[in-house]
Amino acid sequence: MTTRDEILRLGEELMRTQGFNAFSYYHLADALKLRPAAVHYHFPTKDALALSIISRSRETFHAFAEHAAREPDLQKRLHQFVRIFSENAATDKICLMGAAGADFYTFGDETRAEVQLLVREIIVWLAALLREGKASGVFTFDGTPRTRAMLIATNMAASLHIARILGKQEFQRIADQLVKDLCIPQKSTSRRKEKS
Amino acid sequence: MTTRDEILRLGEELMRTQGFNAFSYYHLADALKLRPAAVHYHFPTKDALALSIISRSRETFHAFAEHAAREPDLQKRLHQFVRIFSENAATDKICLMGAAGADFYTFGDETRAEVQLLVREIIVWLAALLREGKASGVFTFDGTPRTRAMLIATNMAASLHIARILGKQEFQRIADQLVKDLCIPQKSTSRRKEKS
DNA sequence: TTGACCACTTACTAACTAGTCAGTATATTT
DNA sequence: AAATATACTGACTAGTTAGTAAGTGGTCAA
Numbered sequence: 143m144t145t146r147d148e149i150l151r152l153g154e155e156l157m158r159t160q161g162f163n164a165f166s167y168y169h170l171a172d173a174l175k176l177r178p179a180a181v182h183y184h185f186p187t188k189d190a191l192a193l194s195i196i197s198r199s200r201e202t203f204h205a206f207a208e209h210a211a212r213e214p215d216l217q218k219r220l221h222q223f224v225r226i227f228s229e230n231a232a233t234d235k236i237c238l239m240g241a242a243g244a245d246f247y248t249f250g251d252e253t254r255a256e257v258q259l260l261v262r263e264i265i266v267w268l269a270a271l272l273r274e275g276k277a278s279g280v281f282t283f284d285g286t287p288r289t290r291a292m293l294i295a296t297n298m299a300a301s302l303h304i305a306r307i308l309g310k311q312e313f314q315r316i317a318d319q320l321v322k323d324l325c326i327p328q329k330s331t332s333r334r335k336e337k338s
Numbered sequence: 339m340t341t342r343d344e345i346l347r348l349g350e351e352l353m354r355t356q357g358f359n360a361f362s363y364y365h366l367a368d369a370l371k372l373r374p375a376a377v378h379y380h381f382p383t384k385d386a387l388a389l390s391i392i393s394r395s396r397e398t399f400h401a402f403a404e405h406a407a408r409e410p411d412l413q414k415r416l417h418q419f420v421r422i423f424s425e426n427a428a429t430d431k432i433c434l435m436g437a438a439g440a441d442f443y444t445f446g447d448e449t450r451a452e453v454q455l456l457v458r459e460i461i462v463w464l465a466a467l468l469r470e471g472k473a474s475g476v477f478t479f480d481g482t483p484r485t486r487a488m489l490i491a492t493n494m495a496a497s498l499h500i501a502r503i504l505g506k507q508e509f510q511r512i513a514d515q516l517v518k519d520l521c522i523p524q525k526s527t528s529r530r531k532e533k534s
Numbered sequence: 535t536t537g538a539c540c541a542c543t544t545a546c547t548a549a550c551t552a553g554t555c556a557g558t559a560t561a562t563t564t
Numbered sequence: 565a566a567a568t569a570t571a572c573t574g575a576c577t578a579g580t581t582a583g584t585a586a587g588t589g590g591t592c593a594a
Binding site for chain 4: 364374375378383
């Protein structure tokens with residue numbers, strides 16, 4: 143692992159635990175046994191670092207999407223998505239959407255655009271999963287796949303905050319109900335509902 | 339309005355726009371035409387300020403709850419709750435739950451406890467509304483009122499992040515669908531479903 | 535009118551902040 | 565062997581940070 147990658151990894155971790163404005167180049171350098179100037183060598187400004195962190199996270203999500211595409215069971219694919227957040231809840235991290243959303247107005251234009259791109263890609267991926275799942279009768283929901291994707295994404299993002307504040311056990315409660323809502327068309331009847 | 343109140347008001351605004359670690363006592367003092375030491379006079383440490391901001395926000399919510407209790411129509415009461423967030427979306431603010439959740443680990447123990455109290459109170463209030471609404475046939479949902487309250491609270495909190503990142507119009511989409519989910523028992527059939 | 539209290543200001547500190555620049559050791563290329 | 569590029573270090577700056585301490589002007593009560 144290169145120094146650049148280590149800075150990005152630690153930078154993202156600090157961003158998602160303490161917040162982007164709660165750590166400095168000194169913190170990064172100290173933890174990686176470097177001088178602060180070495181961090182500036184790789185990322186001239188802190189905003190450039192933020193941009194690279196978001197960009198790297200986009201690539202990570204692309205890799206996830208590619209991996210998830212090999213899973214034919216759409217319900218399991220949804221679970222893979224939920225598991226990303228579940229792992230974050232376990233390590234007291236919030237997601238980049240939550241972290242970058244909070245620090246949004248301290249970023250420059252380019253970085254904001256990158257955050258926008260990341261969120262859009264997540265929503266688009268999730269909406270496609272929901273659309274396909276609805277068409278094949280695996281998922282049931284009202285409204286457009288995109289709106290439903292945003293409801294699920296917001297559930298996941300903020301449940302990481304709730305997990306920090308009220309306790310980790312709350313995450314699973316939220317996630318389980320969310321999946322239930324989508325996967326059990328009619329709980330009290332056995333009839334399957336199909337629309338459009 | 340006293341200086342103390344002005345500091346709290348501005349502090350909360352900055353916390354919910356820039357983030358708690360993105361403003362300083364100098365920023366507060368400068369905007370209020372004071373010296374930084376005057377801010378320290380009212381709030382000795384920054385964590386004491388955070389505690390007071392959260393505490394004040396709890397009182398604001400208590401006042402809201404008292405006001406909302408006078409509304410007999412539960413659907414309208416839900417709309418009043420959603421309107422709080424709608425106003426925040428319009429002014430590019432995130433809610434205190436979202437802001438405090440992001441900065442959670444930079445707070446001291448007392449302040450964290452106060453954040454926990456705030457979130458718990460919101461969840462308890464919302465769960466009570468849902469329970470009452472389900473019993474009277476106004477709302478329909480699966481799972482416990484508390485879990486459903488957390489799903490709705492997370493939708494509201496993170497939709498403010500989404501509104502910043504993707505645009506304000508996204509908030510209303512999310513809010514409308516959320517209300518629809520709760521208030522329209524069966525969209526394609528006219529049968530009412532009751533459980534427990 | 536004295537004294538006490540309140541809400542500050544002035545002046546300060548020590549630590550930290552992002553960011554710069556001139557070097558330097560090491561490897562790679564020519 | 566010389567030139568070049570990479571990945572740094574050391575030393576630095578100018579500005580900002582939270583926080584302190586001593587003093588000041590005003591109000592109010594005894």
